Amino acid sequence: MIVRSYTGRTMGEALEKVRNDLGDNALIIETRSLRTPGLLGSRSGYEVVASSAPDDSPAPAPKPAPAATDWRQDLIGELRRPGQAAGLQNAQDDRHLGDELAAIRRQLARLSLGQHTPTASLGEELTTCLEAGDLPPELIAECDQALQRAGDRLKPGQRQEFLARFLAHNTPVAGAIDWNGCRHLMVVGPTGVGKTTSIAKLAGDLVLRQRRRVALVTIDTYRVGASDQLQAYAELLDAPFAVAHTPAKLKEILASLHDCDNVFIDTAGRNPRDEARLQELRGYCRQVPGLQVMLAAPATCGRSEFAGIVERFSTLPIEHAILTKLDENLAAGRLLGCLRRHRLPLNYVTTGQEVPHDFHAADPLELARMVFTPEMCAA
Ligand SMILES: Nc1nc2c(ncn2[C@@H]2O[C@H](COP(=O)(O)OP(=O)(O)OP(=O)(O)O)[C@@H](O)[C@H]2O)c(=O)[nH]1
Ligand SMILES: [Mg+2]
Incomplete structure (x- = not known):
């Protein structure tokens, strides 16, 4: 599986580079906006980290650049063609692809809300869990920062309990009445x-x-x-x-x-x-x-x-x-x-x-x- 980073002045431009290089089945791992200082003020752009489809096949040869399209439409189109996207071999592939598509869907939702991916420390599984419970985005971001601060002092098995304690600390409760x-x-x-x-x-x-x-x-x-x-x-x-x-x-x-x-x-x-x-x-x-x-x-x-x-x-x-x-x-x-x-x-x-x-x-x-x-x- 190949993982590469692509930049562009717009998100659409960066996503087009992903598609040209890694093909239609590319998986978006992370996106973020960039701001680089320059002589005439700061310039903004986007970075997309993407991987090839997880079957270890070599990246397809670059294709000629297609006409610029709205990147959201591109992704939505892919989400609607799951069968074509991976050449499914068996139920396991199917499940795997389903997970990947769900991850892309969530990415898409975040992007359309203008949010940056808050999953740097949380990872996909914990982010999914917090989002499924409808934890407000600002609290998800705080959880992410808390994990970041904890760093590698936490073993993987301790992350959920650590976050539960962090959230509990942020939940005001009076307790039993006297x-x-x-x-x-x-x-x-x-x-x-x-x-x-x-x-x-x-x-x-x-x-x-x-x-x-x-x-x-x-x-x-x-x-x-x-x-x-x-x-x-x-x-x-x-x-x-x-x-x-x-x-x-x-x-x-x-x-x-x-x-x-x-x-x-x-x-x-x-x-x-x-x-x-x-x-x-x-x-x-x-x-x-x-x-x-x-x-x-x-x-x-x-x-x-x-x-x-x-x-x-x-x-x-x-x-x-x-x-x-x-x-x-x-x-x-x-x-x-x-x-x-x-x-x-x-x-x-x-x-x-x-x-x-x-x-x-x-x-x-x-x-x-x-x-x-x-x-x-x-x-
Ligand atoms: N699942 C569930 N049902 C509950 C719970 N507490 C109450 N109920 C049910 O909710 C319904 C309404 O309960 P009530 O205590 O009559 O509600 P109320 O607020 O006094 O209602 P009004 O006086 O009409 O405003 C009943 O069917 C209760 O059994 C609970 O913790 N869980
Ligand atoms: Mg009553």
Whole structure:
């Protein structure tokens, strides 16, 4: 297999040189932009490192230069003709070629985004893994730099764990709540994220494992069956239960529950764009002294949805956060990016529908290791 470097004033020019020299099956290993100082100011250009197809065949004779075409179109054309590109002999060749094409596709995506290849230290496999988990590009670049700094002090088998620790270090997490300092906890969040179920899990743990006296109160008087759902959990835990229709009533109920160690207050799901409903929640926060607020945010949403939820609910005095449905998350890297960006005071994660078992205190290293699970890396 031949590996050579080609330069050109444009990326298209450099890629044409690759094609002329190594043929249609050439594999792009790396691309980067160049800036060389000159008398009349700096000149820019591009370098492409490419190899011949991995069958050790000699490079084909140079062809006459074809008319200049858009290099992206050239590559797209090649991606659409996988069968012609390698003269497949068997399934192994096929798989190998598939991997190479996937690598070229990712290169193409990076180039079309104007990004430089961030894989110098990460290598293709780790970059693929981080990209598949949708880790933000700036975090991928930081991982690359971290590996570069570590240099050869790391053995190959230690690279994933090193990166998991690096990512964990960059993921702000508050950890388990000190329940002695949190008597009245109101859980807010969008509709259907798992607020009521999360309350049942937290309360269940406090009652069954920590032997605390807990009460459940709901101010969700909108959804049919909402209070029944919480009441059913209260009965299972043998805990007091009440419904409050107004802040004044909630104040009264909390005063009557003075012998309970902790009181959970469930709320109706709020569409983050529904300002009137959020205003109502702000009224409860203002009028009920000592009320602490926990945001329930789903681990399943995209970056902009997550940002919208945090932004809208941050008009409430959020002191705690629980990340729900972690078991349904398909992009651990994206989640880490959201957590780092919004700096949620994350206490707990929930990992399934089973009450009270499917939750635990948030652990940054565990969240970061999710990026490297085989399912994530194979995505
Ligand atoms: N997979 C999964 N499902 C969950 C989890 N937590 C809750 N659910 C499910 O999500 C659904 C909604 O849960 P609820 O607790 O009723 O959600 P909510 O936020 O109270 O809903 P509203 O009160 O209608 O806004 C239920 O089917 C739960 O079983 C979790 O961690 N993983
Ligand atoms: Mg609910």
